[in-house]
Amino acid sequence: MRFGGKVALQGINLTIEAGSFVVLLGPSGGGKTTLLNILGGFLDPTEGRVFIDGRDVTRMPPAKRPTTTVFQDYALFPHMSIAANVAFGLKMRRVAKDQQRIRTERALDMVGLGHTAARRIHELSGGQRQRIALARALVVEPSVLLLDEPLGALDLKLRRQMQEELKLIQKRVGTTFVHVTHDQEEAMAIGDVIVVMNDGFIEDIGSPERVYLQPSSRFTANFMGDNNLIEGSITDAAGERIHVETTFGGFSLTGKADKGAKVALSLRPEHLHPDAAGERAKIGTAKVVESGFFGTHHQCMAKLDGSDNTVKLRLPQKQMIRPGEALTLYADPADMVLLTR
Template identity: 75%
Template sequence: MTPAAVEFRDIAMRFGDKVALQGINLAIEEGSFVVLLGPSGGGKTTLLNILGGFLEPSGGQVLIKGQDVTQVPPAKRPTTTVFQDYALFPHMSIAGNVGFGLRMRGVARAERAARVEKALEMVGLGHTALRRVHELSGGQRQRIALARALVVEPSVLLLDEPLGALDMKLRRQMQEELKAIQKRVGTTFVHVTHDQEEAMAIADVIVVMNEGSIEDLGTPERIYLQPASRFAANFMGENNLIEGRVAGRESDTAKITTPLGDFAVAGKAEIGASVALSLRPEHLHPEAGDGRVALGQGTVIEAGFFGTHHQCSVAHKGHDTILKLRLPQKRIVVPGETLSLYADPADMVLLSR
């Protein structure tokens, strides 16, 4: 059996009395693009630094391709890191920057030059080899930092908020380029971000972290559409959480009683348990339709146009509930307007934690 590219076993990390990580068990497949996602203080950067060797865990083991590297210093690990601030040398040419790691490893000049040329071509910047850092744009500098990290052929590439300093348009462009480069080279990428849209755009697997623990783990589609916890449901994009109680069960379906009505929803929970139903704004509708049930009426209190859709906040009439609703681009609503509300129970996700 081929070992995982990276494996964390019972990782714990404490800073004095503060618990930064607790009981982290995670296996990362070879050649995958994994994103550690979570709020500030959630533990994602600490876990990345432990993988890179910049921090020694208080407990547990780190394995790379089956080898225990927990005590191995950063320079001797088969990893490289791309940081948010690029960390390029202004006094060196672009080629010098990209080849720096190879020179430190004693790679011969001719081989070094060939590998640098290949790495620059890979990121679309072969024409910049003789330029200086100050001559490049922010996006170009980020690609140079990526080329410098990949030219040494690491087993695992670590990316610490690498797109955080870029403007929105350039950030979206770099997300596409990162994904394309990762697929082309086949290197395992482990990327840290707090941006949910960025995570969904680039990841094969998302690891949602909060307060030093893993809240959810899976593909972007699964985590968005079938979140495992209230935190994951709220953190991965906008959501409506409808609190309720389990009134009955039948096979793999639970009957949930809520202030907005009773719903039969797929999932298992103990009768009498307090639960929540996750309902994405795009799954709440102002018209009836096949499979949809009525949730009552609501008054529009806010409405905004986001280009591809209108986003609304609706105050439910009769209950102290604010719901988020996403409407088609051409469906215009105004504050004060009354909407009927409908949803398909098949779009509701039962959350017991």
């Protein structure tokens, strides 16, 4: 997909399983909203085809596609009642009035707002408006529901609540959801599949657990939450076992790479420990530079002795730590992820 001389999307080959909750995740300018607009018919792709339920819908206008879209600003009509807002799509499709009423009531009940049918939009909270927008989109029974950062305008507590509700509603109705966000925690909370996008490409795709714990690139490792990247090179490779030499020492782990290759090891903060239990390897002695309490844990930045390198780690909730304190750090090689790109 091109806009003038700029390539917005390139090499996209994405299959979405019916009935799944797919999240398009990435930074601003990564191409996720462009891809969503192509799926919804609001943009015509420069090349390639779009298929929904086995039908080629590439040149089909939005109103005729088996999709509906929930936008960040909800796009609700302030002069209409809540019921009229929800029934709008049915009216445009010339659905019989008795069916409009039945399906509208069902949709409002589904989002827990049946009691608001006679009210106007300005009488509702932000979270309620989001649910009305969702009801209006689902009442027409689309094959695919597209959500363009619909929770972005909500405060943190309400956003977390709506994430849970979105997930429950999606499982209840069984409609395919494609949700755009730049919030990694939101993506992991709601998605069956996460598609990580960067600079118009798909960087990674998989379950939240796989993408977080086994990222396939440096970009994904850094974008999906806090991470420590340890640069190194392969000094030995035999079958599925390799040895990586880094500034923190040498580590033997499972993986495939050519001897002499420049690689990186991804190590999440929660996988650094101040004790040598189990099969953990010593990373080094470090001095705590910063420490903050995050409720469930203490998050620290520590500088390794004899090096300019700093690492981020998480310590248990009850373990008090202060800047200036020294720690000996260990990590299980099984938690280290080999990255070749």
